[in-house]
Amino acid sequence: MRDLVGAAALAAAAWIVPASAAELPIFDAHVHYSHDAVESLPPKAAAALLRQAGVKRALVSSSNDDGTQKLLAEAPDIVIPELRPYRTRADTAGWTRDPGIVAYVEERLAKYRYVAIGEFHLYGADADLPVPRRMVELARKHGLMLHAHSDADAVERLYAQWREARILWAHAGFERPEKVREMLARYPTLVADLAFRTDHASGGKPAPEWRALFIEFPDRFMVGTDTYVPERWHFVPEHARWSREWLADLPPDVAERIAWKNGEALFGAAWAGKR
Numbered sequence: 462m463r464d465l466v467g468a469a470a471l472a473a474a475a476w477i478v479p480a481s482a483a484e485l486p487i488f489d490a491h492v493h494y495s496h497d498a499v500e501s502l503p504p505k506a507a508a509a510l511l512r513q514a515g516v517k518r519a520l521v522s523s524s525n526d527d528g529t530q531k532l533l534a535e536a537p538d539i540v541i542p543e544l545r546p547y548r549t550r551a552d553t554a555g556w557t558r559d560p561g562i563v564a565y566v567e568e569r570l571a572k573y574r575y576v577a578i579g580e581f582h583l584y585g586a587d588a589d590l591p592v593p594r595r596m597v598e599l600a601r602k603h604g605l606m607l608h609a610h611s612d613a614d615a616v617e618r619l620y621a622q623w624r625e626a627r628i629l630w631a632h633a634g635f636e637r638p639e640k641v642r643e644m645l646a647r648y649p650t651l652v653a654d655l656a657f658r659t660d661h662a663s664g665g666k667p668a669p670e671w672r673a674l675f676i677e678f679p680d681r682f683m684v685g686t687d688t689y690v691p692e693r694w695h696f697v698p699e700h701a702r703w704s705r706e707w708l709a710d711l712p713p714d715v716a717e718r719i720a721w722k723n724g725e726a727l728f729g730a731a732w733a734g735k736r
């Protein structure tokens with residue numbers, strides 16, 4: 462009988478451990494809900510998908526910004542809005558040389574509240590063009606984080622313009638872990654999302670160089686799906702599941718931070734103070 466009770470307790474424990482890992486809340490730091498996504502996946506369905514995935518919070522931006530506002534209205538408990546400086550997907554390529562972008566960003570900032578500007582694409586010396594410079598000034602004026610899909614060079618140029626900037630480095634710049642370490646060490650207000658990369662984990666385990674980096678800088682990473690095209694929305698639950706799997710291999714406090722606590726600390730309070 463005692464053996465049976467022991468076996469039952471063991472079975473229960475074995476069940477409880479994966480179940481709690483499966484329930485790890487996710488702060489998805491890289492969600493776009495652009496005009497074409499709004500059409501194919503209306504706000505109610507998008508919100509339901511986030512809930513189904515166990516995404517408790519998401520940093521959401523869109524081209525244009527209407528998608529973000531619609532999803533925020535549908536799921537104010539989940540969505541934390543950031544302002545993408547794009548009116549349509551086509552602005553991704555030409556925005557750094559288009560003064561119309563400044564007028565658009567100013568108009569949205571006057572009308573709505575955000576915690577960040579981004580995600581924007583900006584590389585090398587383009588960071589010092591007048592339009593990006595003006596965007597950085599507006600971010601400074603409104604106390605907004607910068608969400609930069611950038612190479613290390615552009616990140617350095619953004620910090621040269623605004624020494625106290627807080628930058629969320631999209632995709633950790635698609636850089637190798639050694640370069641990410643160098644940048645995190647040099648810039649204490651730099652944090653990174655791991656969206657749309659798979660090199661940091663496989664088979665439910667972080668890669669060794671990345672594991673060392675997560676443990677060295679547990680407060681500086683977040684996960685993200687990057688729904689840059691509508692079809693990627695259906696990957697949100699799978700991304701959350703895959704993330705929980707490799708996060709479970711890290712010390713629990715580090716896993717919790719990367720899964721949701723860092724996002725909550727960086728954006729949750731800031732947003733609560735603005736809404």
Ligand SMILES: [Zn+2]
Pocket residue numbers: 491493580631687688689
């Ligand atoms: Zn993106």
